[in-house]
Amino acid sequence: MSVSWFIALRYLTARRKQTFISLISLVSILGVGVGVMALVIANALMTGVQEEMRDRIVGSTAHINVYKFGTGLVDVETELRKVMRPGVVAAAPVVMGEGMLAAGDRRAAVKIKGIDPAREVQVTELGVSIVSGSVEALNVPEPADPDDIRPLDRVLLGEDLAQTLHVRTGEAVELLTAEGILTPMGVVPRLRVFEVAGIFTLGFYEFDANYALMSIDVSQQLLNQATPDALQLKVADLDDAPEIAAELQTWLGGDYAAQDWTVLNAPLYEALRLERLAIGFTIGLIVMVAALNIVASLVLLVMEKTRDIGILRTMGAPASAIQRIFILQGVTIGAIGTLVGAALGVIVSWLCDRYELFSLPGDVYQITHLRFKVDPLDVATIVVAALLVCLVATIYPARRASAVDPAEALRYQ
Numbered sequence: 001m002s003v004s005w006f007i008a009l010r011y012l013t014a015r016r017k018q019t020f021i022s023l024i025s026l027v028s029i030l031g032v033g034v035g036v037m038a039l040v041i042a043n044a045l046m047t048g049v050q051e052e053m054r055d056r057i058v059g060s061t062a063h064i065n066v067y068k069f070g071t072g073l074v075d076v077e078t079e080l081r082k083v084m085r086p087g088v089v090a091a092a093p094v095v096m097g098e099g100m101l102a103a104g105d106r107r108a109a110v111k112i113k114g115i116d117p118a119r120e121v122q123v124t125e126l127g128v129s130i131v132s133g134s135v136e137a138l139n140v141p142e143p144a145d146p147d148d149i150r151p152l153d154r155v156l157l158g159e160d161l162a163q164t165l166h167v168r169t170g171e172a173v174e175l176l177t178a179e180g181i182l183t184p185m186g187v188v189p190r191l192r193v194f195e196v197a198g199i200f201t202l203g204f205y206e207f208d209a210n211y212a213l214m215s216i217d218v219s220q221q222l223l224n225q226a227t228p229d230a231l232q233l234k235v236a237d238l239d240d241a242p243e244i245a246a247e248l249q250t251w252l253g254g255d256y257a258a259q260d261w262t263v264l265n266a267p268l269y270e271a272l273r274l275e276r277l278a279i280g281f282t283i284g285l286i287v288m289v290a291a292l293n294i295v296a297s298l299v300l301l302v303m304e305k306t307r308d309i310g311i312l313r314t315m316g317a318p319a320s321a322i323q324r325i326f327i328l329q330g331v332t333i334g335a336i337g338t339l340v341g342a343a344l345g346v347i348v349s350w351l352c353d354r355y356e357l358f359s360l361p362g363d364v365y366q367i368t369h370l371r372f373k374v375d376p377l378d379v380a381t382i383v384v385a386a387l388l389v390c391l392v393a394t395i396y397p398a399r400r401a402s403a404v405d406p407a408e409a410l411r412y413q
Helices: 003-013 019-060 076-083 117-123 159-165 216-223 238-252 266-304 306-314 319-354 376-402 406-410
Strands: 064-068 088-103 106-115 130-133 153-158 172-183 186-200 211-215 230-235 256-260
Touching: 003 319, 019 266, 019 319, 019 376, 064 076, 064 238, 076 088, 076 230, 076 238, 088 117, 088 159, 088 216, 106 117, 106 159, 106 172, 106 216, 117 230, 153 159, 153 172, 159 186, 172 216, 211 216, 230 238, 238 256, 266 306, 266 319, 266 376, 306 319, 306 406, 319 376
Parallel strands: 106 211, 153 186
Antiparallel strands: 064 230, 064 256, 088 106, 088 172, 088 230, 130 186, 153 211, 172 186
């Protein structure tokens, strides 16, 4: 152990005449620890919420949507073959519209989504999100005898939507759309009765409370659409979606538009990014305040140890050695607070995520609980930044200690 390190530890652990200085050192350790812990928890919270929102969104929708201008997607099979580029693992057509569902005296505005049941489960997580019924039940079998009555068309409802309407699988609902039928009395809104073929929960309130899914053929008839609105694509690596969308745009030409999930949800992620920066800056001020406490503690310690510094200088200790003593002491205070704070932050984040301690109303925040995810890189960045702040805080007191004149320090001793 070097002399500077030995003396620095002695100053930290030995009893002092001025207890106030020790109290400031303790407050500095607590301040750094609380600041680092809060930063770790805040970063874990923001990372967890971002990933939770991303997983829910991309599990409910496609990674990339491809639209065609002009004639639209007339030959769906040909268009599906066109978009199956490297990195794309599945594709499915989709029809979108709006309507009003009714069950008894209950009403709910819904977003109609026409899907190909076999392909949809390859693009989204609908297949594993079914609570009751099945996706395949959307395919209504044709009656064996032409004279038999054709069964009702079928629809899948989100769990929250089904609860709003108080319906279950196998019950009937009425769907009203604005695309009307021309009659002698004028245009009459189109009304069709559906059987609930199943109920799904994708875990994202926007979809579970507002979407009604039906076969693509039925949706085209209901909405008077000749072609699907878009093609939904799923990519092998979610992070490659922007690059693949750009490549598709170049490959398909100007008659097409390819939008990936980051573009479609850009406002949400920009808001989360700004919120993360604001929280990090605000909580980082706690570490800054703790660093000022380290400055105060070391300045007072220099004043208390002026005689000791004079003796060390008289014995031949260079100014750099004196400077190292106080730098090491300040860094030790910062390191203890930083490491303890980081450890507590990781533990608290794990407990909050493991036991889902913070629940949220899904209709407001889209997710049902706060998720915490500790990123080792974030923790390492916070620890290094806190140690650097503490190191900078020791420079002024250390330089002041090294500048003590030994003759003046010992004149009245």
